Amino acid sequence: MKKTSSVVTMADVARFAGVSTMTVSNVINGRPRVGPDTRQRVLAAIGELGYQVNLAARHLRAGRTGVVGLAVPELERPYFAQLAGRLADRFEAHDLRIVTERTGASREGELDAVAFSRLRMYDGLILSVVDIDPAELSQLRTDAPVVMIGERALPSRFDHVMMDNVDGARQAVAHLLATGARRIAMIGGDPAGTATMPALRAEGYALAHREAGVPVDPELNIRCPFRLQDGYDAIRGLRDRGIGFDAVFGLTDVVAMGAIRALADGGLRVPDDVQVTGFDDIDEAAYLVPALSTVNPGHDAMAEAITSLLIAQINGSPRKEPQELVVPAQLMIRGTTKPLA
Known part of the structure; x- marks a missing residue:
């Protein structure tokens, strides 16, 4: 029978399974130092008690919030809505959630998205650049993980993913x-x-x-x-x-x-x-x-590139030279055009 109290702790799972809290932690985090029988016992205890991992606490202990910001010109345009969906799917695999904000395609909105990304408690920011002056962008003081998307020429200090x-x-x-x-x-x-x-x-x-x-x-x-x-x-x-x-x-x-x-x-x-x-x-x-x-324009390739670049920055991977990636486009011939003779 599942535990009836409102909060089930890792210690509760450990007592139920007859193991240490460190063993429970190793199972939850997928570490290889637990035998198969013990792992199965811990998983059964988790299921029986209804234990849920507190992702917020985990992120805070690691100095993170578990949130990535996506700043786009407008929320109504289907392209950006679908980009947000593709990115959300990929970042969820890294225990990260997407929060979307609108810049209005304005200089002020885009500068604010970068300048205040830390105050909004983002672990990283994806910014669609439309109106910002590249010279102003290069002078922004930020050490936050940032990946730019969009067509404008940008300072080489930022990773940048573009469609062709x-x-x-x-x-x-x-x-x-x-x-x-x-x-x-x-x-x-x-x-x-x-x-x-x-x-x-x-x-x-x-x-x-x-x-x-x-x-x-x-x-x-x-x-x-x-x-x-x-x-x-x-x-x-x-x-x-x-x-x-x-x-x-x-x-x-x-x-x-x-x-x-x-x-x-x-x-x-x-x-x-x-x-x-x-x-x-x-x-x-x-x-x-x-x-x-x-x-x-290469939806999946763009989403993969954005995710890979930002995750590398968030995880503190040794920084290479900032990358500028141009994703190839492909014409999809359907019913509104005539076939080639």
Whole structure:
């Protein structure tokens, strides 16, 4: 019968199993110095008494909190929600939990996330960098474990994991051109920007056109935010102005989805009349009708790299030179684009 008191201690388990508290500790922590019969007796006692490991106390004894911070521009965007889920799965394997906070893609929010990560009792911080000035970041006084994600050029003192925005966009647009598209609307691009997601994906769009020898019409570039409504409005605006197009490259899957709805409302078929690609390969992309062709930026590889780098810092592994990792992107060809002939 399980112990009825509110708190079962390690000493209770030891008495029940007829072993020392050190033996119970060795079993709980997976140390190899316990024989199989003794280990089984201790595990049976744990189950019988309902003993639960106090992870908070364990972390505090080790000078840790068991919490990792994830600071992202916005919580509403599906990409960041799904990134948080992938990271949570991986950090849980290390007895760490993810706490997510929003920076608002602002300089102040990003600087605060780094400056106050220790005050918020994080063992480490993952920061998505959008607006912060790299020079300011390099001057921050912090010895906390930090891994940066995002597209901006960053000081070499931080580990940095990036997706290959340029080549991912190039792959998507090259496929549209190879299947016969010649007037590809780009929804969300910023050709005038530097080292931001919209600018880098716009660079890939332009690169694919140069490689194919197809000129770019500036009227086909629609700068906008990345909500469903923005993708919808971008297509309606092109049609209202009488600007012809035979394909759409949405800089995110969300704006591509909004574009698809606008095309359907306008009586255009996808992909027969207009082809569409997105970027991010969010979970919903494969379940549209037709399923969305999009760029997978290497979700699992990015999550693995971020986790590995931050865990190494948290555990105090001998520090190598800070690493900058670029994860390859892969085009996922589905139903919103035509197959190659």
